[in-house]
Amino acid sequence: MTAMTDGFGRRIEYLRVSVTDKCNLRCVYCMPLEGLDWLRRDEILTYEEIAGVVSVMAPLGLRKVRFTGGEPLVRRDLAELVRMTAAVDGIEDISLSTNAVLLEAQADELREAGVNRVNISLDSLQPERVDAIARRPDSFQKIMAGLDAAERVGFDPIKINVVLIRGQNDDEIHELARITRERPWHVRFIELMPTGSNLDLSRDAYLSCTEALERVREVDALEPVGGPTGNGPAAYYRFPGAAGSIGVITPMSHNFCDRCNRMRLTADGHLRPCLFGDIQTNLREPLRAGEDLRPLIEETLRIKPERHDLVQGSASGSGGLVALSQTGG
Ligand code: SAM
Ligand code: SF4
Secondary structure, eight states, X not given: OOTTBOTTSOBOOEEEEEOOSOOSOOOTTTSOTTOXXXXXXXXXXXXXXXXXXXXXXXXXTOOEEEEESSOGGGSTTHHHHHHHHHTSTTOOEEEEEEOOTTHHHHHHHHXXXXXXXXXXXXXXXXXXXXXXXXXXXXXXXXXXXXXXXXHXXXXXXXXXXXXXXXXXXXGGHHHHHHHHHHSOEEEEEEOOOOOTTOHHXXXXXOOOHHHHHHXXXXXXXXXXXXXXXXXXXXXXXXXXXXXXXXXXXXXXXXXXXXXXXXXXXXXXXXXXXXXXXXXXXXXXXXXXXXXXXXXXXXXXXXXXXXXXXXOTTOSTTTTTOSOGGGXXX
C-alpha cells in the first residue's frame, strides 16, 4: 500500500467533507420531518480544523475536495472555508453538493473563493412536486434561481442529482433526460438507498437505474460517454448531439465500489472510508490534542472495505445511519 492507495489498490484522491448535519429542507428520502438530534456546536469541526485535516491528506495524494452536508450553504461564510482549502498545496479541485436554495446569494463569492463545480439536487421539474418532496414551501423557485446563478458565475460542470422515487417523479424521467439536449447539464439518476428513517419509502418506491435508462431510451438512442470531470461512481450516456449527458448512480442494482476513489469526513470529525458501514475514525479528539493525524488516516485507508453491503428494506447495511445527511451522501 502506497500513500493514499487502499488495501484493494484503489487510489484515494477525493475527500467529501460534510460541514454541517443541518438542512433547510426535509427531503422525503433523506431527513425525517422533525429533523435529527443535531450535533452540538462544539462537536462540529471548525473551518481551521477541516483545513487542518485537508493539509495532512494533501501530501498523501488528496487532490479534490467536495463540501456537502446536510446543506453546506446553511453554515455561515462557507466561502471562507473554500478559500482556506484552495490555499492548501496540492488541492486542485473544489466542488459543492447543494440543494441550491441559498445559492443565488452565495454563488459569486463561492466561485471567487475557488469552487469550480456544483452538484445540485432537483428531483422534479414541477414546482409543487419539488416542494412536496423537499417538504418546504417555495423551494422550487429558490432552486431555479440558484441554478441560474450557477450558470451565470460559470460553475462547470453543473450536475443535477435526481433521486428516483416511484410514484413521485418517475413519470418525469423523459422530461428530465430531454433537458440535456439543450442545456449543458449532466442529469444523474440516483437509486434510492435505505437508511434508518426511510425504510418504507426505499422499499416501496425504489426504481432501478436500469428501468430509468429503458425509459430514457424511449426518447432517443443513447451512446455511452466518458462523463464530466469527477465522474466517480456514475456511468454516463448522451443523446446524439446533446449539450449535456445523462448519468446513472447505481448503489443498489450494480455495485460500483471497485471504482471508489473517496473518503468522507463527517461534520463532527469522523473519517469514514465508506459511505455506509460502521467503520470510522475519530480525528477530532487527536486533532484537538495536537496529535499527528497521518497514522490514523493511513490506518483508516488500510481498512477501507472492499464494498458496501446495502440491503433493501434493512437499516443494517447502512451501519446505523438514520439519514444520508449524517455523512454527506
Ligand atoms: N443537501 C445537499 C444536497 O441535497 O445536494 C447535500 C447533501 S445530500 C445528503 C447529497 C445527495 O444525497 C443528494 O443528491 C441527495 O439527493 C442524495 N440522497 C440523500 N438521501 C438519499 C437516499 N436515501 N438515497 C439516494 N440518494 C440520497
Ligand atoms: Fe437536505 Fe440534501 Fe438531505 Fe434534502 S438531500 S434533506 S437537501 S441534506
